[in-house]
Amino acid sequence: MKAPVRVTVTGAAGQIGYALLFRIASGAMLGDDQPVILHLLDITPAMDALEGVRMELDDCAFPLLAGIVCTDDPNVGFKDADYALLVGARPRGPGMERKDLLEANAAIFSVQGKAINDHASRDIRVLVVGNPANTNALITQRNAPDIDPRNFTAMMRLDHNRAKTQIAQKLDAPVTAVSTMTVWGNHSATQYPDLHHSTVNGKVAVDAVEQQWYEDEFIPTVQQRGAAIIKARGASSAASAANAAIDHMRDWALGTPEGDWVSMGVYSDGSYGIAEGLIYSFPCRCSGGDWSIVQGLEINDFSRGRMQATEQELTEERDAVADLLP
């Protein structure tokens, strides 16, 4: 058995937290030979509810759960953390865009970035889930200057998984037949789910559907899926978001399957002409605990326009929080 690693989850008393923690403790995220010590961070008024979550975790008698720390202090929450899932933030309601949350949520991530910088493992791997996820990841990263910017990522895996299911259902194929999906850009309504490089049963996906369905059905359905769930459920996605967070961290830590790749919001190195330093979603392969952007994909004018539109939105979000970016 390996030595335990410390996994911090913020917003641990919230609805995504409830769908996430039990799976992390069961080994679904880091493998069934990796014990974990959970650091559960939430705000002071949520401490009673968090204590209830701790009791339920205890009651599962998970063999891999080597300890639980519950706290409302970020300095304790991130102490020696090897992995962090930053979920704690306000969700949007009906009629809002995710960037409308910037004002409410951005400050959380500057505080947590500083706490990570001061207390976490130098190799910490951070996934930001709280919205607007890409810009919150940027704020966190910029407030943790002593840690490699490549260690800060934003969750695009829910969009990636949504895109896989939409094309699979359209072609009456199992999701396992879909490979090399790519969702570019921001976790927002400007994201660009791209079917030009994805295959279904070995056939290029964009060639297997009508252009009109691609433009008028597929792209908007994936872009608007979060809003559709809020409308239907009266609350934002939780179990599917938790599942995507597990998928993202597992692939980052343990590697992407041979021949496939995933969409991750990562620190842009200028690949595909995207401004350096933005947290932008690219197709990524992971191996040995590291990610790399898939290079050399051919980008046509249709795709280029959409990739630039979502980049533009990220630039505007970055400028709107300039005071939180040291």
Ligand code: NAD
């Ligand atoms: P929720 O309201 O159920 O839970 C949020 C939790 O965060 C609460 O327990 C709250 O007390 C806590 N919190 C607030 N401020 C905090 C702070 N400073 N430190 C620690 N904890 C804090 O919300 P939820 O449904 O779990 O969603 C959480 C976030 O995830 C929202 O911003 C939502 O929009 C986002 N989200 C992102 C994706 C994605 O794909 N990136 C998907 C779904 C939801």
Ligand code: LMR
């Ligand atoms: C989602 O995509 O389901 C989440 O980001 C929640 C939201 O606000 O849409």
